[in-house]
């Protein structure tokens with residue numbers, strides 16, 4: 001069982017009636033059992049997709065049934081994004097503190113309890129009471145690695161001078177209007193402890209991602225000690241924002257979709273075979289990771305193979321012309337979106353045959 005399938009099974013056991021969970025363990029769950037959650041998910045999804053980026057979303061989570069429906073479907077998807085990014089977070093101490101803002105039913109914390117081999121002391125901030133209660137319940141009982149030291153919940157991020165080793169805001173800035181997202185982001189940035197991380201994840205949707213890119217630039221401008229370490233290989237302002245009115249810096253995760261998520265997809269006529277996401281990770285006092293980030297899939301053209309890439313001193317389309325193809329630059333042609341490649345010399349628009357690209361195993 002994959003870690004995400006294990007998580008889905010845990011959430012299903014916590015939420016579904018016993019008879020429905022017994023069916024889940026054998027295969028599909030009867031539609032009649034899922035119907036109340038499907039109706040809630042339709043309503044929640046409608047609120048998300050019709051919400052204008054930059055305006056305040058009126059919360060579609062009004063009661064515990066809505067919170068549970070969210071946890072059964074969206075938590076699994078969002079936990080997979082967090083699990084993918086978790087290897088970026090390196091801590092020396094055995095115990096770390098986490099601030100999970102807009103935690104929903106505890107998505108990021110539940111995912112991190114699984115992926116970080118550290119003892120975690122968690123503060124969850126959540127404005128919706130049903131979400132807060134569900135988060136407390138799901139996090140407290142999910143002590144899979146025995147590494148939960150403590151979880152406390154609060155309704156607002158305002159008013160605490162404490163700092164944390166990791167501050168997470170997953171899919172919450174998208175719900176805030178411009179001024180609230182900026183003031184919240186300032187609070188979050190100020191809450192990051194020395195060498196700690198700020199992890200921002202947003203829905204993989206163009207408008208929300210473009211907005212997140214501007215918020216990233218704002219963090220860099222106002223909190224210069226926070227260095228972007230993912231996906232950006234540079235500390236300065238985002239070149240994509242300057243050069244394009246439409247491009248958005250995002251990736252799509254391949255995953256083994258767990259069974260209830262796939263069944264809910266079928267019932268809802270959604271498609272989460274791949275999970276689009278946008279994310280930025282900053283580290284207080286960190287340095288940008290070396291190399292270049294591949295932004296679009298390398299594609300064959302009349303001239304050779306080209307891809308949009310971002311590097312410390314280069315942003316734009318780079319091309320390996322047919323005449324310059326070599327074993328050394330082959331990793332460029334084979335690269336996947338969001339892969340980071342090390343490079344033996346500064347990148348040029350027309351890649352030289354002598355330029356050595358090296359795959360990295362880390363994000």
Ligand SMILES: C[S@@+](CC[C@H](N)C(=O)[O-])C[C@H]1O[C@@H](n2cnc3c(N)ncnc32)[C@H](O)[C@@H]1O
Nearest residue numbers: 078102103104107125126127128131170171172
């Ligand atoms: C889309 S959910 C994301 C939940 C979880 N982080 C995830 O990724 O699955 C956004 C959550 O943020 C909460 N929220 C919105 N504005 C908030 C605020 N100002 N302070 C705390 N929580 C907030 C909402 O109630 C909702 O539960």
